[in-house]
Amino acid sequence: MSVAAKPLNPRKTPLQGRSRATCDAILEAAARILESEGRQAFTTNHVAELAGVSVGSLYQYFPGKEAIVAVLVRQMRREMLDDFKEAVRQSRGEDLPGAARALVRAAVRHHLRRPALAQVLEREEADLPLDAETGQLKQRLRELVVGVVADHGVAEPDVAALDLIAMCHGMVDAAVQGGERDFAQLCARLERAVLGYLNAGDIRR
Amino acid sequence: MSVAAKPLNPRKTPLQGRSRATCDAILEAAARILESEGRQAFTTNHVAELAGVSVGSLYQYFPGKEAIVAVLVRQMRREMLDDFKEAVRQSRGEDLPGAARALVRAAVRHHLRRPALAQVLEREEADLPLDAETGQLKQRLRELVVGVVADHGVAEPDVAALDLIAMCHGMVDAAVQGGERDFAQLCARLERAVLGYLNAGDIRR
């Protein structure tokens, strides 16, 4: 009955080129299965088969399937954070609408690469014992956005950042789920939402 | 390898009072497990145990665990839709801010009852073959909101409704996940977002 806290970190770091390729194949196969067949099809045997390697090889590098997901999640996170850092860099010297545009672009770009995968991994994250890491990521992302809005004199930048992130997240999520592909138009609507929210705040004081 | 499309609908409708109670116990146990122990603990045997009935009884009414989740999801949906219908009724004759307030209240109320459960069920929905039903629900919800915003002369009511629903969804989700409990303040922020979005639209034309 005890859960025994299974390890999530890779078992062994690949040293040679071919083992690196094996790991990549496993990760890619896992991603493909998650994004197009769903979690019930996500079994170690199936992942290995699709990757063209044996289960034994899989277990040489990953202690279990959760560990594979953990790597994918971390990859996604790093990309997302990088996108946002770049957006913040670009937004220096811009006015508020310009800054909003840069941030919104980052939020969309993150889902642009592999929309279905991004969505699944976010759901998967909830079942993974990565709470501390997840918290850190959210915190950094929030700080980035807080910095930008604070620079433009927005009141209560902390709350505003939280809300802006959440509303953009919701809108992008819905758009992807609904199969929208016109990302330029989506960006425009996100900007409208962001600027609208910020304006409404100004009006009140 | 074939998935064989398992049935999702209840097997037998309970006729006597005690069987009704059995079903309720099963559904409640399932809900409790999902909201506090997570999906990995959601097994038929465990559900039956917590419900205080035998597995046999469980399988008498549900062809599998997905069927239990399906019932819970449908229940949640009905409640949500009812909340929104009521909100629309209340919003008749109100001005735009008043209408926004009513809709926002409905969006929050839906998560107020059992926040953790609502969140889990939404995730669970994605793995269930209920796409048609899900689509219908979203459509009806959208129509309700379209009606309200159109009444107030909002341009492109269709797109606006979609965006408003999505942004509120995202914000409520984030708030619940973050453990927020001050729902009044959350409502205020949602209203700000909604009205801000609608205003930003007006400004453009």
Add this chain to the structure above:
DNA sequence: TAGAAATGTGAGCAATTATTCGCATCATGA
């Protein structure tokens, strides 16, 4: 080129979970 170290293999065992079935108990109506 020989030995060592790394990597790859997949049948098969272990563990978990889903599901059934024969039988006991309870409710109903004639």
Add this chain to the structure above:
DNA sequence: TCATGATGCGAATAATTGCTCACATTTCTA
């Protein structure tokens, strides 16, 4: 009250999936 159908039970079994291990192959290095 008895008979019949509904409901409940849970050990036993089926099915799935996780995971290991003894051995084969490849690469490295000295």
